[in-house]
Amino acid sequence: MDGLVFANLNWAIVCLIETSVGILGNSFLFCMYSYSLLTARGLRCIDVILIQLFLANDLVLFSKGIPQTMAAFGLKDFLEETGCKVVFYLHRVARGITLSTTCLLSGFQAMTICPTLPHAPGCMESKIKSLKCLAFCCFLCWAMNLLINTHNIMNVSGPNNSRNMSIQNIYRYCSAPVAKGLTFTLLAMLYILTDWAFLGLMAWASGSMVLLLHRHRQRVQHLHSRSLSPRTSHEARAGCTVLILVSIFVSFYFLAALLSFWITQALSPSPWLMNTSVLLSLGFPTFSPFVFLFSDTHIYQLCFVTWTRKTNI
Template sequence: MASNDIVLGFIFLFQTGFGALGNSFLLGLYTINFFIGPKLRLIDMILYHLAFVNDLMLLSKGIPQTMAAFGLTNFLDDVGCKLVFYLHRVARGLSLCTTCLLSSFQAITLSSGSSRWAGLKARALKFIVSICFLCWTFHLVAYYVTLLYVKGPNRSKNITGSNYLIYCSATTDVLFNVALYVFLIFLPDVLCVAIMVGTSGYMVFVLCKHHQRAKYIHGNNLTLTSSPETRATQSILLLVTLFVSFYSLNSILAFHIHLGKPTSWLVHISAFLTTCFPACSPFVLIVSDSQVPKYFLALWERIKLPV
């Protein structure tokens, strides 16, 4: 095994383990606090769902990619390949959908000063549950095609045609695949990214407007102490920026891989970009969302044994 492959394997191993640890920490923290801790915010329900699908995305992509980087390319059979790629594609779509829902909900929260937006926020819990259910249903059905064209590993060492997945292979009619991809995958993805960009731009506008108003009222003596709502908005803006950046880079690279002659390094880089967001997002929330440390401290005070 080449030294480059060993380094690549350890990179994937670190990324997968570190990201899974962060997402699992958030899942455990939100779950325990839901039952015995302080009351969770409505937005925490969305963050819980995001941590769950990101964990699923990391494990279904990171573990096989790590094994492939270490030179194990025949560890999955036909059923295993179908299941792993199906779970990854569904989790990836749900991660996009949940991040879009997160940015939209925060934009509504910032606009809840008016009675119309306040009423919409009051009914948001029912909407969130319904939207999450619809997202799961759509992606479970839309990515069913993955079960049809993903096959077991190809024994050929050339990463061309049907063997560009490295540890699995795919065979499908090109014209049918392009048409299906456009209507079931590409258009919904573009719509979600457009909503995220639009709501993020709106949130930046609202925050800048609020900052200018506060600066006008307090003058030069203004000391910026951000409210919890402002810090939550900033963390969500950072999450959206990370997602759109990694998603755009990976989409360009994946398009090149499908049309050109892929190499193992291009496939590995594409997989690395795919798992960057689910690996980074929990730590963005842990560092920038003030409620996460509060939940942890409240839990620690509750379970701490008396001296």
């Protein structure tokens, strides 16, 4: 019994650390890029996508990481039926937005690299049009995911409301009946088609970037580094950052999907399996902001500008 309590405490601490680190990282970058957007200091079109990505990551951590941590520390019935519906709905929406936004980010970066490598500077008018287009795409991401996940509001209930626990999928703090028959088939097809459509576009954009960067490297490897355009070097570095981000997303996505399928097929999944599934589902929102913290020099420029303004006041 003591060993089980100790294991639960260890799991709760790990979940708390992962959730806290992820929220701090995403919140910091959300504030920095929002500052850039509101003040138009060093404004980039990609900042609109990054703001949405960090916001979606925070929503995932708040809607799943915090409730899972509270449940792991032994708190029970801290969410009533309405709270369960709201939390679970927000988690599903945020998860979908994270997927679609990562796809949008990889596609945008691929289209940015294409004209940049041969060197074709854009004008301010095209940047404004791109900004409006990106804002509209971000709006579509929210509208689509808010609509697709409406069925979760009706299905999710509090853990104490389940009459037959054998047909319930328990999330420690909430429960949802496992759909069967035609309903299950339609919902499964809806999620699979949308997820694989975004993953397919993400793979196409990432493959295009890899091919373009490889060709660019072969083309300029015989030239001196000083002959390279600073803009070309910046876009190539940004493309590598997005490729790393996509790789992390795909890795956590498939591992979490594999464990989720294993859990749904098991009659009584082990606590270790459930805990590992939660950690994997929170992996990308936690680690993705640090990819930008260590690779995007624009963040340090924003920090320097902010610090300079404060000291001059």
